[in-house]
Every structure is written in C-alpha cells, then in structure tokens.
Amino acid sequence: xxxxxxxxxxxxxxxxxxxxxxxxxxxxxxxxxxxxxxxxxxxxxxxxxxxxxxxxxxxxxxxxxxxxxxxxxxxxxxxxxxxxxxxxxxxxxxxxxxxxxxxxxxxxxxxxxxxxxxxxxxxxxxxxxxxxxxxxxxxxxxxxxxxxxxxxxxxxxxxxxxxxxxxxxxxxxxxxxxxxxxxxxxxxxxxxxxxxxxxxxxxxxxxxxxxxxxxxxxxxxx
Amino acid sequence: xxxxxxxxxxxxxxxxxxxxxxxxxxxxxxxxxxxxxxxxxxxxxxxxxxxxxxxxxxxxxxxxxxxxxxxxxxxxxxxxxxxxxxxxxxxxxxxxxxxxxxxxxxxxxxxxxxxxxxxxxxxxxxxxxxxxxxxxxxxxxxxxxxxxxxxxxxxxxxxxxxxxxxxxxxxxxxxxxxxxxxxxxxxxxxxxxxxxxxxxxxxxxxxxxxxxxxxxxxxxxxxxxxxxxxxxxxxxxxxxxxxxxxxxxxxxxxxxxxxxxxxxxxxxxxxxxxxxxxxxxxxxxxxxxxxxxxxxxxxxxxxxxxxxxxxxxxxxxxxxxxxxxxxxxxxxxxxxxxxxxxxxxxxxxxxxxxxxxxxxxxxxxxxxxxxxxxxxxxxxxxxxxxxxxxxxxxxxx
Numbered sequence: 001x002x003x004x005x006x007x008x009x010x011x012x013x014x015x016x017x018x019x020x021x022x023x024x025x026x027x028x029x030x031x032x033x034x035x036x037x038x039x040x041x042x043x044x045x046x047x048x049x050x051x052x053x054x055x056x057x058x059x060x061x062x063x064x065x066x067x068x069x070x071x072x073x074x075x076x077x078x079x080x081x082x083x084x085x086x087x088x089x090x091x092x093x094x095x096x097x098x099x100x101x102x103x104x105x106x107x108x109x110x111x112x113x114x115x116x117x118x119x120x121x122x123x124x125x126x127x128x129x130x131x132x133x134x135x136x137x138x139x140x141x142x143x144x145x146x147x148x149x150x151x152x153x154x155x156x157x158x159x160x161x162x163x164x165x166x167x168x169x170x171x172x173x174x175x176x177x178x179x180x181x182x183x184x185x186x187x188x189x190x191x192x193x194x195x196x197x198x199x200x201x202x203x204x205x206x207x208x209x210x211x212x213x214x215x216x217x218x219x220x221x222x
Numbered sequence: 223x224x225x226x227x228x229x230x231x232x233x234x235x236x237x238x239x240x241x242x243x244x245x246x247x248x249x250x251x252x253x254x255x256x257x258x259x260x261x262x263x264x265x266x267x268x269x270x271x272x273x274x275x276x277x278x279x280x281x282x283x284x285x286x287x288x289x290x291x292x293x294x295x296x297x298x299x300x301x302x303x304x305x306x307x308x309x310x311x312x313x314x315x316x317x318x319x320x321x322x323x324x325x326x327x328x329x330x331x332x333x334x335x336x337x338x339x340x341x342x343x344x345x346x347x348x349x350x351x352x353x354x355x356x357x358x359x360x361x362x363x364x365x366x367x368x369x370x371x372x373x374x375x376x377x378x379x380x381x382x383x384x385x386x387x388x389x390x391x392x393x394x395x396x397x398x399x400x401x402x403x404x405x406x407x408x409x410x411x412x413x414x415x416x417x418x419x420x421x422x423x424x425x426x427x428x429x430x431x432x433x434x435x436x437x438x439x440x441x442x443x444x445x446x447x448x449x450x451x452x453x454x455x456x457x458x459x460x461x462x463x464x465x466x467x468x469x470x471x472x473x474x475x476x477x478x479x480x481x482x483x484x485x486x487x488x489x490x491x492x493x494x495x496x497x498x499x500x501x502x503x504x505x506x507x508x509x510x511x512x513x514x515x516x517x518x519x520x521x522x523x524x525x526x527x528x529x530x531x532x533x534x535x536x537x538x539x540x541x542x543x544x545x546x547x548x549x550x551x552x553x554x555x556x557x558x559x560x561x562x563x564x565x566x567x568x569x570x571x572x573x574x575x576x577x578x579x580x581x582x583x584x585x586x587x588x589x590x591x592x593x594x595x596x597x598x599x600x601x602x603x604x605x606x607x608x609x610x611x612x613x614x615x616x617x618x619x
Contacts, residue, residue, distance in 0.1 A: 015240055015243070017240060017244065017601060017605060018605075019402060019404075019602060019605040019606060019609055020402065020403040020404075021400060021401065021402055021403070021609075022388065022391060022394035022401040022402065022403050023394075023401075024394050024395060024396045024397060024401060041615070042615075043615040073552070124366065124392060124542075124543070126392075128391035128392060128394065130391060130403060131615065132615070133605075133609055133615050133616075133617065134615065134616045134617065135244070135605055135608065135617045135619055136616065136617065136618050136619065137240075137243050137244070137247075137619045139239075139243065155235070155236065156236060157234070157236035157237060157239075157240060159240065160236075171616070172616070
C-alpha cells in the first residue's frame with residue numbers, strides 16, 4: 001500500500017443540525033412573492049433553496065427548491081417553475097447573489113407574462129416563509145490523511161457532509177467546499193480538490209454524493 | 223421501554239451519536255413539561271416516550287399535569303373546536319371557568335426549572351408565573367382558521383412566552399415572539415409501529431384489496447366521505463373497506479357519528495366498521511393488512527396515522543389539510559386529495575398499479591425515517607431548548 005501524504009492540518013468533521021423557524025410571512029401570488037423575497041432574512045432564502053436536499057434526500061434530487069415547486073405545483077406556472085428550478089445554485093457564492101437571481105428570474109417572467117400576476121393559490125396554498133437556524137457542532141472524527149478521511153466519510157451523518165459541502169460554501173461564504181479546501185491546502189492534492197469542487201452537488205442525492213466523493217478519493221489512494 | 227441505542231438499527235449510529243452530542247450542551251438545565259393529561263391523547267403518548275429518552279440522554283426533564291374539573295375540560299374542548307375553526311358558542315362564563323381553574327393551578331403548581339415547556343391551551347395561563355427562566359408554548363392544534371374570539375383570548379398569554387412551536391407552517395400567525403416548526407413523530411419501536419405478523423382477530427377476509435382508514439369516529443375525520451369514496455372505487459374494482467377507530471363513550475358526538483357511519487354502511491358486507499379500543503398492536507396489525515390507507519380528514523392537527531401507514535410502506539391517499547402535506551408530498555410519498563371523487567381516483571390508481579403503489583410506499587417509509595421518527599423529534603426539542611439561549615441564525619456549539 002502506497003504511503004499517503006500526512007496532512008499539515010488534520011480535518012475535523014463537524015455536523016450541522018438545523019431547526020426551522022417560522023417567520024409568519026406568506027405569499028399568495030407572484031407579486032407578493034417578489035416583495036417578500038426582497039425583504040426576508042438570508043436564512044429564509046437559504047432554507048427554501050436547500051430544504052429539499054435534506055428532507056427528501058432519498059429521492060431523485062428534484063425538485064430543487066421550494067420556490068420552483070410552489071410556482072409549478074401550486075400556481076401552475078410551469079415555465080417559470082422550470083426557470084427557477086434550473087437556477088444553477090452552485091454558481092452563487094453568497095445568499096445575496098442567489099436572492100438577486102431568483103428575484104430577477106421572477107420579475108423578468110412577469111414582464112413577459114403580466115397575466116401571471118393574476119395567478120393565486122387556493123386557500124391554504126400560500127407559500128409560508130421559514131428560515132433555517134443552524135447549530136454547528138464538532139464531532140469526534142478527525143482525519144490525518146486521505147485514507148482516514150474516506151473511512152470517516154463512509155459513516156459520518158449526511159448532516160456532516162451537508163455542512164461541509166453546502167453550508168460551508170454558500171452560507172458561511174467560504175468560496176469552496178471544506179473537503180476541497182482541506183485536500184488542496186493540507187494534503188496538497190490540487191487535482192483531487194478541484195475534481196470535488198467541480199461536482200454540482202445539487203444534482204445528487206446526499207447518499208449519491210457520499211458515494212461519488214468516496215469513489216473519487218479511493219481512486220486516488222488505491 | 224426502548225433505550226436510545228435500540229434505535230441505531232433503524233436510524234443509524236451517527237444519528238444517535240448526534241443526539242448525544244447535542245445533549246451534552248443541555249446538561250444541568252432543568253426542563254419541566256406541563257400538559258393536561260397523563261394518559262390518552264397524542265401529547266401524552268409522545269411525552270410518555272420522549273421524557274424517558276431525554277432523561278437517558280442526560281437531561282433533567284420532568285413532566286407535570288394540571289388539574290381541572292369537568293366544567294374546565296368542557297370549556298377547553300370548546301376552545302379546541304373553536305381553534306379548529308368550528309362554530310362554537312363560547313360565553314363569558316366559559317372564560318371565567320377557564321380562568322378560575324387556571325388560577326388554582328397557578329397557586330398549586332410548582333414551576334421551577336430553567337425551561338418550562340407548556341403543551342396546548344389548557345395550561346397556557348401558567349406563564350403568569352414566569353421569572354427569569356425560559357417559557358415555550360407548544361401548540362398541537364390545527365390553527366389555520368381559528369375563531370377570533372378564542373384566539374384573541376389565548377394570544378394575550380402566548381405573547382408572554384419566549385417561543386411558540388407549531389406542527390405546520392399554516393398554523394403560525396404574526397406574533398412578536400419566535401415561532402418554530404416542529405412536527406410530531408412516531409416511535410418505530412412502539413406497539414403501534416414495530417414489525418409484527420398480521421393478525422386475523424377481526425375476521426376481515428383478505429380475498430380482495432382492503433382500503434382502510436384508522437381514526438376515531440369524528441366528523442373532522444370525514445368517515446361518511448370515506449364510505450362515499452369506497453363506493454366510487456367499488457364501481458370499478460372489487461374491494462373491502464375497513465373503518466377502524468377507538469370507542470368514544472365519553473363523547474356524545476362521537477357516539478352519534480358512529481351511529482351515522484353504521485347507518486351509511488348498512489347492508490354492505492364489504493364495509494367493516496371496527497371498534498378498536500386503545501389497542502396499539504391491533505391498529506398496527508390492521509394497517510399492515512391493508513392494501514391502501516386513507517386519511518380523508520377535513521381538519522388535522524398533524525395526522526400521525528399517516529406517518530404510521532407510511533412507515534409500514536403502505537400507499538397512502540390523504541386530504542391536503544393540516545400537517546398531512548408535510549407527510550405526503552404529492553406523487554412522491556403518497557397521493558393528496560380534496561374530495562371523495564379525488565380520493566377514489568387516487569385509490570384506483572394504487573389498486574390498478576401495484577408497482578407504482580409499492581414505489582410510493584417505499585418512498586413514504588424513507589420520508590418518515592428521515593423526518594418523522596422520534597429521534598428527529600428528540601433532536602428538534604433539544605435544538606429548541608438551545609435556541610432559547612442563542613438569538614443568531616448560525617450557532618457554533
């Protein structure tokens with residue numbers, strides 16, 4: 001077995017658990033949706049673009065965000081639903097820029113289809129804005145090289161993978177995911193780090209994401 | 223009673239590990255739960271299982287019950303119906319009765335602790351005893367369209383709490399306090415949900431598909447609508463209907479509804495009305511023997527019978543009300559409906575497409591595993607307790 005590079009700094013796995021806070025705000029149409037999107041806290045934008053990943057992670061990865069789901073399934077605006085669903089979230093490194101993109105997508109659609117302003121949900125079908133409160137805890141799992149890392153990756157909770165891949169990049173605005181960051185800077189394997197960073201994690205289920213990253217690292221250390 | 227590590231084969235070691243990690247941050251905090259009954263009803267059922275598990279995790283948790291006479295509970299039943307949007311005549315005398323019993327409980331009950339966790343409206347006035355400790359109000363009721371008179375009365379107390387907890391987003395209102403969304407849960411190791419062989423005690427033949435609704439005989443569960451649904455299905459597919467619920471001897475309305483159901487079912491040998499008296503094992507067995515599970519409620523605080531059915535990998539057809547759409551994501555983990563006709567169409571889809579029904583049932587089981595098991599509930603309650611000490615959206619522990 002080839003000797004593996006020892007990390008300059010060990011990787012500690014954290015886990016992220018979340019609690020859903022209700023804002024009491026609700027949208028009953030696209031005009032109201034845009035107005036609220038402009039004012040709700042960033043934690044609310046984050047919640048509605050990431051909730052499905054955790055609550056439905058056994059399914060195929062769609063539908064990717066609550067706005068797309070609501071617009072398509074409740075308001076019946078298929079085309080706008082598709083436009084919102086296809087926003088490439090991985091390209092956005094801040095909640096602010098993601099929020100602006102969602103708003104621009106809806107406003108553009110309303111300019112093209114002003115009649116959509118008159119679409120309303122049936123009673124009880126409003127979109128209720130929620131937000132995510134994240135609790136970040138260190139686990140006891142620490143790795144000093146890629147073999148230890150991949151062994152832990154295979155059994156750590158999906159909450160931990162979620163934290164290091166999604167939350168670290170977008171919500172904590174670290175620019176890239178924690179795994180790539182550590183592999184590049186502490187292990188020194190820039191190629192592997194880049195391959196992981198290049199993945200679009202939004203098109204995987206969480207378990208598929210675990211399997212994919214595990215396979216990439218195992219190929220590297222074989 | 224199951225121990226926390228007994229859940230590892232179901233949810234995985236890492237989920238239980240996370241619970242232990244969070245619990246460390248609550249050591250030393252004294253938590254008091256208060257509700258209105260120690261037995262019977264969903265709240266008592268949940269607390270009976272959660273309190274021992276929280277204690278095993280190292281939390282100092284107690285559970286106390288308020289006292290009240292017949293008059294008091296008649297008034298709180300009226301409150302319950304009014305909060306569900308029902309037309310109820312509530313007089314000033316009713317409010318006086320409620321306050322009089324509340325004052326007695328205020329005097330009699332000892333509410334020391336770091337966190338006081340009040341369940342439902344009956345003990346809501348206890349918040350008047352608050353000092354510098356934290357108070358949470360947990361509402362288990364469908365508040366989507368409450369009658370204003372009762373809501374306004376209760377709101378005066380709710381705003382004195384540090385936080386409120388609701389089971390579905392539509393139940394939240396504009397309030398000056400923090401509000402959290404925490405769904406209830408089922409216990410996969412309880413008699414109601416654990417794996418068991420199908421029983422044949424009630425003699426329902428398994429010669430044709432069985433459509434089942436398990437609910438007490440209550441108009442809000444729409445048992446007559448269920449019979450209507452069944453008749454529409456039966457026009458095309460030979461099947462049986464199983465309507466099973468608890469006895470309601472202390473509820474005159476329940477008895478009346480039961481009689482109406484018997485009348486509606488009269489003469490049809492394929493409709494089986496069963497009175498199942500608080501026997502969790504039998505309910506479990508009936509659910510497992512069913513081909514399709516219905517939950518055609520008109521209002522629903524949460525509707526844990528849906529999660530119970532999904533956990534057994536059953537295809538579920540359920541109304542899009544209350545907490546049901548959280549459990550049934552239409553076409554992913556079940557089918558949602560709005561009418562007997564819609565419900566009948568959905569049931570027929572499942573009966574004629576067993577592969578589709580099987581896939582939806584499996585999705586449903588995984589959805590429950592991820593979101594509605596008691597381990598998730600324990601985690602959410604512990605995070606809720608921690609959130610009382612942290613105002614920020616990202617909390618490093």
